[in-house]
Amino acid sequence: MSGNDTFTGIVMYRKNYREADVLTKVLTREAGKRMFFLKNGKRPSYALASETLPYTYATYEGRLNPTGLSFLNTAKQATHFRLLNEDIEVNAYATYILSLIDAAFEDRVIITGWFDQILAAFAKLNDHFDPQVISQIIALKLLPDFGVPLQLQGCVMCGELTDEMDFSDKYHGLLCSKHFNTDRHRLNMTPKALYYLRLFSNIDITQVNSINVHQETKVELQRVIDLIYDNTVGIHVRARSFIEQMDTWQQALIASRKPKVGPNNEQQ
Ligand SMILES: [Zn+2]
Structure with a gap:
């Protein structure tokens, strides 16, 4: 051969x-x-x-x-990238990222730009960057490749960009306050989460030097990403389910470590 x-x-x-x-x-x-x-x-x-x-x-x-x-x-x-094989959480996110790439593109389609992004993402994961944030960037940046480009430049109805905006899953984009009434299921996103939604959708991972996103903001972003993937993209990769299970176990573990409040403890 x-x-x-x-x-x-x-x-x-x-x-x-x-x-x-x-x-x-x-x-x-x-x-x-x-x-x-x-x-x-x-x-x-x-x-x-x-x-x-x-x-x-x-x-x-x-x-x-x-x-x-x-x-x-x-x-x-x-x-x-040793951490990707040694740390179960980082490993789960690396698998999730590659599952998304596998789902987004047919084999043999040349995706040089994405190769460079994934290589940079893995280097960041190996350098202890927040794996959830890295995966959120990839998931958002992949949306146009799944045929779901988000309209994040301004309101989908009038194009305006003000301090008071929200995201509409129905229209895959922003709404200004004048047009909030066009989607009564708009997501009520905080300005902070909206800021990261817009930033992550366009960021070049090779240029990222540090990321520090609050837990509540990450949770909010994840809710939006999951909604878009479940409702519009229509895929729920197995690795994502595993991460969700892992989160549940972690929460159960944290809860089990908290002191129990019961009739006997209350007096102490
Ligand atoms: Zn508008």
């Missing part, structure tokens, strides 16, 4: 295939998402075991086939 395509890629996931082989999907910078066949990839002696771990970024050499499976021969300059 001789292949001489050189490309950079980020490993999205790997799954067992037949007895000893592995299929792995790689987001390549040059050729979009591709599925690779790793002959004997399950064996301990497999030469590229470390370079084909999920979330690895490397320069690969192999054969990119126009149809069917592609093949890997060698890899060099591999970067492992």
Whole structure:
């Protein structure tokens, strides 16, 4: 098997295939998402075991086939974003981000800009940036690619941008106070959350140096993002459900640590 395509890629996931082989999907910078066949990839002696771990970024050499499976021969300059594999929460968000990319684009569609954003996002996750915020940026920036561009420049009805705006899930955009009556289910967003909604939708992740968003604002943003994805985009990826479960467990854990208030405790 001789292949001489050189490309950079980020490993999205790997799954067992037949007895000893592995299929792995790689987001390549040059050729979009591709599925690779790793002959004997399950064996301990497999030469590229470390370079084909999920979330690895490397320069690969192999054969990119126009149809069917592609093949890997060698890899060099591999970067492992360790925190993405070691921290269960960061791992869940990295998986969620890649699931969204996988859902938004067909394989083989060249998405160089998105490759650079994902690479930057993973570097930030590895540097302990808030994983929820990073995922919110990706989810918002992906909306036009899902065919749901948000109108965030001004009111969807009149174009005005004032201090008193709200977001309408019905119109996928902003409403000024004069037009609040056009959507009685408008979301009543706080100015702070609206500010981040607009900022995140246009931000270039490679340019982000620090982010500090209050918990309440993150919760508010998440509610909007979930609404848009559930109602309009129409996808709820499994990784998102896992994050929701994880949040529930965390809240249950916090609640269980609080001192119990009962008839016996009240007197103490
Ligand atoms: Zn208006």
